[in-house]
Amino acid sequence: MEKTLLNYDSVEISFDGTPVVHDISFSLQPGEILGLVGESGSGKSTLMKAAMGLLGDTGLVTRGDITFGGRSLVDMPESELRAVRGAKIGMIFQDAGASLCPIRTIGDQIYESMRAHGKIVNAEAKEHALELLTKLNFKEPERIWESYPFEMSGGMNQRAGIAISMLMNPPVLFADEPTSALDVAVQRQVVQEMLHVRELFGTAIIIVTHDIGVVSAMADTVLVLKDGRKMEYGPAKEVLEHPQNDYTKELLSAVPKLKRS
Numbered sequence: 001m002e003k004t005l006l007n008y009d010s011v012e013i014s015f016d017g018t019p020v021v022h023d024i025s026f027s028l029q030p031g032e033i034l035g036l037v038g039e040s041g042s043g044k045s046t047l048m049k050a051a052m053g054l055l056g057d058t059g060l061v062t063r064g065d066i067t068f069g070g071r072s073l074v075d076m077p078e079s080e081l082r083a084v085r086g087a088k089i090g091m092i093f094q095d096a097g098a099s100l101c102p103i104r105t106i107g108d109q110i111y112e113s114m115r116a117h118g119k120i121v122n123a124e125a126k127e128h129a130l131e132l133l134t135k136l137n138f139k140e141p142e143r144i145w146e147s148y149p150f151e152m153s154g155g156m157n158q159r160a161g162i163a164i165s166m167l168m169n170p171p172v173l174f175a176d177e178p179t180s181a182l183d184v185a186v187q188r189q190v191v192q193e194m195l196h197v198r199e200l201f202g203t204a205i206i207i208v209t210h211d212i213g214v215v216s217a218m219a220d221t222v223l224v225l226k227d228g229r230k231m232e233y234g235p236a237k238e239v240l241e242h243p244q245n246d247y248t249k250e251l252l253s254a255v256p257k258l259k260r261s
């Protein structure tokens with residue numbers, strides 16, 4: 001059996017002492033893509049933030065454990081978690097444009113993010129970044145390096161954001177609604193890029209999305225959440241084609257309506 005990378009074991013998460021996520025267990029194997037789906041407020045983002053120690057002052061894992069490579073992330077001191085974030089667990093968000101600094105070139109931002117994780121000179125950072133951008137099929141890597149985020153389209157920023165999150169080659173990537181802000185043609189490119197990342201680097205990905213189309217294009221496994229509880233969890237094909245749970249059936253039946261709007 002493959003070695004589990006990330007494991008959630010009976011996790012409960014509370015804000016100000018009130019549980020919002022209840023008894024969630026799942027595991028992620030190297031190279032696996034897990035789709036995390038459920039309506040707004042079901043706890044998807046909270047589950048990912050908990051692994052990275054980003055629940056804020058009022059949030060806490062109140063039961064169970066989250067482990068990465070066998071080590072508890074829940075008990076890990078902030079100084080060590082900082083090294084996990086980015087280098088072991090990469091992150092991409094809905095709006096990459098917003099997480100990029102508007103007044104600095106992509107190249108500067110790549111250099112800075114690589115320097116934060118170890119000694120590196122600009123020329124090395126650039127060489128590594130251009131190589132990665134080329135592998136990820138960017139047509140003009142040099143131009144991306146020189147560009148400011150406002151000079152690129154939303155889709156290009158999102159693709160550059162994915163490339164930046166892969167600079168440290170993290171074994172796990174958290175992608176929180178990475179396609180929601182994009183139009184359909186660009187969504188497809190972003191999905192292709194994430195699949196390409198997995199193919200090139202064997203990265204395991206947790207993708208949070210409202211879009212069942214994205215889940216069926218990418219996910220090996222699916223976890224359906226509602227009100228912080230697990231409704232269904234299993235191989236994507238089984239969950240999408242033969243949902244057992246009424247809520248999953250409802251979620252899937254809403255798809256054509258969403259596509260039309």
Ligand SMILES: Nc1ncnc2c1ncn2[C@@H]1O[C@H](COP(=O)(O)OP(=O)(O)OP(=O)(O)O)[C@@H](O)[C@H]1O
Nearest residue numbers: 015020038039040041042043044045046047056058
């Ligand atoms: N900082 C916080 N303080 C208090 N409650 C919070 C906080 N963050 C999240 N919650 C609550 O936790 C629950 C889960 O929220 P979460 O943002 O994880 O849902 P989600 O499924 O990611 O939703 P969305 O799709 O809208 O991003 C919600 O009831 C939310 O109100």
